[in-house]
Amino acid sequence: xxxxxxxxxxxxxxxxxxxxxxxxxxxxxxxxxxxxxxxxxxxxxxxxxxxxxxxxxxxxxxxxxxxxxxxxxxxxxxxxxxxxxxxxxxxxxxxxxxxxxxxxxxxxxxxxxxxxxxxxxxxxxxxxxxxxxxxxxxxxxxxxxxxxxxxxxx
Numbered sequence: 001x002x003x004x005x006x007x008x009x010x011x012x013x014x015x016x017x018x019x020x021x022x023x024x025x026x027x028x029x030x031x032x033x034x035x036x037x038x039x040x041x042x043x044x045x046x047x048x049x050x051x052x053x054x055x056x057x058x059x060x061x062x063x064x065x066x067x068x069x070x071x072x073x074x075x076x077x078x079x080x081x082x083x084x085x086x087x088x089x090x091x092x093x094x095x096x097x098x099x100x101x102x103x104x105x106x107x108x109x110x111x112x113x114x115x116x117x118x119x120x121x122x123x124x125x126x127x128x129x130x131x132x133x134x135x136x137x138x139x140x141x142x143x144x145x146x147x148x149x150x151x152x153x154x
Contacts, residue, residue, distance in 0.1 A: 024036050024037070030098045033050070051084075
């Protein structure tokens with residue numbers, strides 16, 4: 001017996017939130033490049049971010065010292081002098097921080113940057129920013145922010 005594929009009635013579906021549009025607008029501002037989808041973000045990373053990404057992150061309240069895991073200061077200076085883009089790995093780390101910052105700002109508002117610096121027992125007293133130094137750590141921070149946003153964590 002064959003089942004017909006499920007085709008939802010467009011009128012019965014809830015209206016899609018504008019959060020992704022807002023997220024990409026905020027991310028675009030921080031990275032200094034207009035992006036409208038995760039695919040565009042992936043292309044931006046693959047092509048190498050502009051060194052201005054570090055300035056944009058610093059403009060959001062993060063210090064150069066905090067961003068050294070993205071790219072060491074000496075390497076950044078070298079890239080700027082030679083008019084080079086960030087490497088793919090450096091770009092990925094920078095966009096990772098930018099994405100977490102956008103989510104933290106969405107969930108916590110003006111307290112986002114301070115929260116990213118705060119050591120948390122949940123992370124064995126590492127800060128969310130320290131956790132973001134790895135992809136897996138960043139996912140844990142992202143999950144925590146979603147839990148906070150949904151009211152699971154105080």
